[in-house]
Amino acid sequence: MRRFILFQFSSVWVLVFLITAPAFGQEADLIRQAGNFFKPLPEKLSAPENNPATPEKVLLGQMLFFEPRLSKSGAISCNSCHNLITGGVDNLPTSPGHMGQLGGRNSPTVLNAGVQFAQFWDGRAASLEDQAKGPILNPVEMAMPDESSVLARLRSIPEYVALFKKAFPGEKEPLTYDNVAKAIAAFERTLLTPSRFDDFLKGNAKALTDAEKKGLQLVIQKGCIACHNGVGAGGGQYQKFGIAEPYASSDDPGRFNVTKKETDRFIFKVPLWRNVTRTAPYFHDGAVWDLREAVRTMGKLQLKINLTEEEIDLIVAFLHSLEGTVPEAALKLPVLPTSASATPKPVLK
Ligand code: HEC
Ligand code: HEC
Known part of the structure; x- marks a missing residue:
């Protein structure tokens, strides 16, 4: 009797195993196979040695990402072409930049851009830091005439002077063009979408x-x-x-x-x-x-x-299934500092 119960008991499990095992086996197999080609997103992207991420730097980078005063017209920010609420792009064939000029290429997403081995369709920037310096001075994008005019805008706003000091502590001149790019890159590295x-x-x-x-x-x-x-x-x-x-x-x-x-x-x-x-x-x-x-x-x-x-x-x-969630902190709009009377004015031509 005991043996019979034991037999019955185990045969049920054999049956359950026979029904579920192939499916389970196949799924485990597919996960294993997929793992040969794909890797899950890490919790965090590691920062380059010369640009460690701090909360102060990431917040400054977020403000600069949304900052239209980094453009000649005062109307275009990184977010104009890489809108964080629409997949990190503008959903246009090519993007209208300064005074509506169209560039030659489609804007790729900034979401997860930091996992890539190079930036731009042709890989001409090696890092996010390198990349961020491009669009601000590109005549068909944000069209600032040179680095010094970018710095003149930012240095005229006392709140930015203080924020750069906090984000780049110990640096003699924290508000530099390199540091604009470093802060933006530090923010972009947070744009992972699991x-x-x-x-x-x-x-x-x-x-x-x-x-x-x-x-x-x-x-x-x-x-x-x-x-x-x-x-x-x-x-x-x-x-x-x-x-x-x-x-x-x-x-x-x-x-x-x-x-x-x-x-x-x-x-x-x-x-x-x-x-x-x-x-x-x-x-x-x-x-x-x-x-x-x-x-x-x-x-x-x-x-x-x-x-x-x-x-x-x-x-x-x-x-x-690769649609991810943008981190909440990145979607929380930063309030930008007000221009001072000395802030150079936008140029709409
Ligand atoms: C030999 C390499 C290669 C293979 C194989 C390949 N792709 Fe691509 N894929 C590319 C390249 C390169 C581009 C970018 C093309 C361009 O716009 O210049 C691309 C672009 C794409 C895009 C457009 C993405 C965007 O943001 O514009 C999709 C979608 C895509 N591939 C899906 C697929 C699928 C699905 C397959 C298999 C059926 C596949 N690819 C096979 C290299 C490849
Ligand atoms: C006028 C539209 C426009 C503006 C403004 C703009 N971008 Fe872009 N961005 C593009 C286009 C178009 C490309 C692709 C150009 C290419 O590959 O030659 C690009 C490429 C990139 C890439 C590379 C992504 C990849 O997958 O290769 C990153 C990162 C990026 N932009 C970030 C920024 C940041 C940061 C700013 C602000 C400082 C900015 N962009 C401003 C249109 C824009």
């Missing part, structure tokens, strides 16, 4: 729906992960856009502009998949509005495959 996909990578099989898991399987099987991988699911390498056939609608030579090497023509930094569902339109020229179309194009041009409509749906479903 998502359901991170939960999945960390072992929670239920974090993704069945369709999303199928999409994940597809991006692995089809070979997307050769280029879109790592912490950002992109942002880790340069690749040619148009391997199997050329990308027709753009004459942007990409990384060739930086290196002048013929082999770098049409080479671009592989963009992040994180929050890609929110950052339309797509590609360096912002020519494609529909994410399904972008995925179809990738299959054709990069992998020489025609993805079926169903495959495209599943891949797009998976990409939704």
Whole structure:
């Protein structure tokens, strides 16, 4: 009798095991497989040695990120083109800068930008610090004539003088152009957006729906992960856009502009998949509005495959699992100091 009970008891468990084990095994397998190509976001990004993050510096960086007086017209801030409430982009093909001038490329997201190995579509800035110095002086973006006019604006505002002193303690002249960029970069490193996909990578099989898991399987099987991988699911390498056939609608030579090497023509930094569902339109020229179309194009041009409509749906479903949450502190609008009477005025021409 005892043996019978024991038998019954264990056979129930064998049955339960037989029903659940394959599913569990498959899921564990997919998590393990995905972990070969992708990594979850860290809690925090490490700062470069010469720019340690402090709360004072991050707050100053946030103010500068939202500061339109860093532009000639006094009307454009970093946030104008990298809006933190719309996925860190402006959702325009190319961005209107000073007096509405359009730049040549689509604005990539600042969310998670710090996980990338280089910045800009062509990787011409090595770090966020390097990158932040560019747009302020770029004539079609924020259009300030030179570094000294940026400093003249900021130094005329006593509250900024005090904030730079707190953010860069012990420095003889804390309010420098380098430090403007350092503060902004320190803020940008906080813009990490953990998502359901991170939960999945960390072992929670239920974090993704069945369709999303199928999409994940597809991006692995089809070979997307050769280029879109790592912490950002992109942002880790340069690749040619148009391997199997050329990308027709753009004459942007990409990384060739930086290196002048013929082999770098049409080479671009592989963009992040994180929050890609929110950052339309797509590609360096912002020519494609529909994410399904972008995925179809990738299959054709990069992998020489025609993805079926169903495959495209599943891949797009998976990409939704990379939608993350912007840290609350970053979304809390900082109140900017008021201009003084000595503050140089905006120039609208
Ligand atoms: C007028 C629109 C505009 C403004 C203003 C602007 N940006 Fe950008 N940003 C862009 C565009 C367009 C690119 C891509 C340019 C390229 O790759 O050549 C870019 C690229 C970047 C990148 C690189 C992201 C990546 O994935 O490569 C970062 C980071 C960034 N901007 C941060 C900033 C910061 C910080 C400011 C303010 C100091 C700023 N931007 C102001 C449009 C803008
Ligand atoms: C050989 C490398 C490579 C492969 C394989 C690849 N991609 Fe890409 N992907 C890129 C590059 C490079 C870009 C940027 C193209 C450009 O705009 O210059 C890109 C851009 C994208 C974009 C647009 C992102 C944006 O922000 O504009 C999406 C979406 C995308 N890829 C999805 C996929 C999918 C899905 C697959 C698999 C079916 C795939 N990629 C395979 C290299 C690759």
